[in-house]
Amino acid sequence: MDHGEVLSAYLSAFIDELVKNGVTDVVLSPGSRSTPLALLLADRPEIKIFLDIDERSAGFMALGIAKAKKNPVALLCTSGTAAANYFPAVVEAFYSRVPLIVLTADRPYELQDVGAPQTINQAEMYGSHVKRFAEIEIPEHDFGLIDHIRMICTRFIAAATCSPCGPVHLNFPLREPLVPDMEFLSRGSRGEQRSVSIRSGRVTLAESEIDQIAETIQRKRKGVIICGAVDSEGFEEQVIVLADKLGFPILADPLSQLRRGSHPSRSIIESYDAFLRDGQAAAFLKADLVIRFGAIPVSKALKVWIEKQEAVQLVVDGGCGWRDPAGVATGMVYCDETWFCKMIVSSLPKPPDQNWITLWYRVNQEVKDILSGIYDEKALSEEKLFAKLNQLLPDQCSLFVGNSMPVRELDTFLFTDKPDVAIFANRGASGIDGIVSTAVGVSLVRENTVLVIGDLSFFHDMNGLLAAKQHHANLTIILINNDGGGIFSFLPQASEKRYFEALFGTPHGLDFSNTAHLYDADYSKVGNWNEFDHALLGSFQKKGLKIIEVPTDRDENVHIRKRLFHQISKKISAIADGQSS
Numbered sequence: 001m002d003h004g005e006v007l008s009a010y011l012s013a014f015i016d017e018l019v020k021n022g023v024t025d026v027v028l029s030p031g032s033r034s035t036p037l038a039l040l041l042a043d044r045p046e047i048k049i050f051l052d053i054d055e056r057s058a059g060f061m062a063l064g065i066a067k068a069k070k071n072p073v074a075l076l077c078t079s080g081t082a083a084a085n086y087f088p089a090v091v092e093a094f095y096s097r098v099p100l101i102v103l104t105a106d107r108p109y110e111l112q113d114v115g116a117p118q119t120i121n122q123a124e125m126y127g128s129h130v131k132r133f134a135e136i137e138i139p140e141h142d143f144g145l146i147d148h149i150r151m152i153c154t155r156f157i158a159a160a161t162c163s164p165c166g167p168v169h170l171n172f173p174l175r176e177p178l179v180p181d182m183e184f185l186s187r188g189s190r191g192e193q194r195s196v197s198i199r200s201g202r203v204t205l206a207e208s209e210i211d212q213i214a215e216t217i218q219r220k221r222k223g224v225i226i227c228g229a230v231d232s233e234g235f236e237e238q239v240i241v242l243a244d245k246l247g248f249p250i251l252a253d254p255l256s257q258l259r260r261g262s263h264p265s266r267s268i269i270e271s272y273d274a275f276l277r278d279g280q281a282a283a284f285l286k287a288d289l290v291i292r293f294g295a296i297p298v299s300k301a302l303k304v305w306i307e308k309q310e311a312v313q314l315v316v317d318g319g320c321g322w323r324d325p326a327g328v329a330t331g332m333v334y335c336d337e338t339w340f341c342k343m344i345v346s347s348l349p350k351p352p353d354q355n356w357i358t359l360w361y362r363v364n365q366e367v368k369d370i371l372s373g374i375y376d377e378k379a380l381s382e383e384k385l386f387a388k389l390n391q392l393l394p395d396q397c398s399l400f401v402g403n404s405m406p407v408r409e410l411d412t413f414l415f416t417d418k419p420d421v422a423i424f425a426n427r428g429a430s431g432i433d434g435i436v437s438t439a440v441g442v443s444l445v446r447e448n449t450v451l452v453i454g455d456l457s458f459f460h461d462m463n464g465l466l467a468a469k470q471h472h473a474n475l476t477i478i479l480i481n482n483d484g485g486g487i488f489s490f491l492p493q494a495s496e497k498r499y500f501e502a503l504f505g506t507p508h509g510l511d512f513s514n515t516a517h518l519y520d521a522d523y524s525k526v527g528n529w530n531e532f533d534h535a536l537l538g539s540f541q542k543k544g545l546k547i548i549e550v551p552t553d554r555d556e557n558v559h560i561r562k563r564l565f566h567q568i569s570k571k572i573s574a575i576a577d578g579q580s581s
């Protein structure tokens, strides 16, 4: 047996296991050292290859596909800095619990640290941001370890997909010749075929423990349920059943997916970010129990409110993490979130006291009415743009929002409604990098994907547009151009007028029509709301990449939000007076 045959058999066995374990998508970047894996992957009809020249973009595109498909996606690149360019996406996948199978090619050990080109230390290069790392040793002369490589592949996919999901890294030091022996493989002489199947299930608790928790919950009258993004099938329906049974409000982060679709419940509260920042509201809505599910919500006002509650605070997490940045949890409950809701519901005889939920509902409705006043504004603004998305997004579409202000505007203005809109964002590490590429990944899986993104975040990941073009992504990008980082105008450094623009505002003056032209995107820059409506609705009728640029003003955004929050404060005062009289 020659080296080419052995290498081909080993790598092909590895790919067999990828396929057996349901990996159907691989994002691949060009390079030489990864040649055998690239050719063998391309030769599998079960696997769809997405090419992305830029590894940084490739990592994020894989993340987007994995998020949208809820399935692990593999990445493959060559050695050296190519592998280092995956780092931001690996970090995001780790913190947002998305399964990525990162395959990096490498030079063999005799070429390490001796000045060989494109050779860096790739061992454990993503550190603690992957769930597992392995160096894949490939024997040169026999098939003795072929079962082992199958087992490693299965084991790594299991690690990536067992809760909490996350990325894993397999590094393949490969010796030349790098072109696999396809003819040898076609003869079917591939060594042993043993493989291991994996089954995993939901984490549950003993009945006695559920009874104890149910008892604690039952003693409380003023409970609040808080939901971020939760990765547990059927959770949305079950948490609503729980809330209705308890008479507790659900403060639903946009990424909880609870605000959209057929969840007709008045327990869902969306405007908490706008009213919990008000001291009076925070006081009369003081809770004696907080049950938290999922990732940390976007809202800073909610974070501050959580910190101030002298309440029993339970964090339910099927991924057994420690999601408590404020350090106020009184109990971590490690079990599947959907199962938890079902079990608690079945152990609770208590009929709900409607006063508490009615108060939350009333405040929420009144605040929503004030926020809806934004529809009357004539000028283009980020706030009205998000309010209008409530009206314009079609059923079954996907909305990806950039970090910085877009995700915050969404939090303020995404109201509960029937049309089902799946909401996506990169909130694991909340970087402004890779957002275009992640949205491209989502758009390759889901129809009618809309990305709303700030100009700096857009600039940061313009390379992602090539992947959109090459893979014929149907993606509408709403590019909010306030010529710089709008978020900084809301932070204390905004008062440092002397340095503010140079260090934080960072205007760039780019003309993005040139970018659109470079990537053959359909482009329009809107001057009023009629043009915006027309461009957005029209974009759903067109195939390909569409960029709608909306010019806005950073200072004006600050004024609008201040004005709205002032009106909300006045309304809260009136409600508070009614409460105390």
Ligand SMILES: Cc1ncc(C[n+]2csc(CCOP(=O)(O)OP(=O)(O)O)c2C)c(N)n1
Residues within 6 Å of the ligand: 402, 403, 404, 405, 406, 430, 431, 432, 433, 453, 454, 455, 456, 457, 458, 482, 484, 485, 486, 487, 488
């Ligand atoms: C990779 C990365 N670099 C820097 C930051 C810090 N940062 C947060 S928001 C922001 C400005 C983003 O501007 P833009 O995308 O235009 O959105 P806007 O603030 O105008 O809503 C920056 C630089 C970050 N979160 N991630």
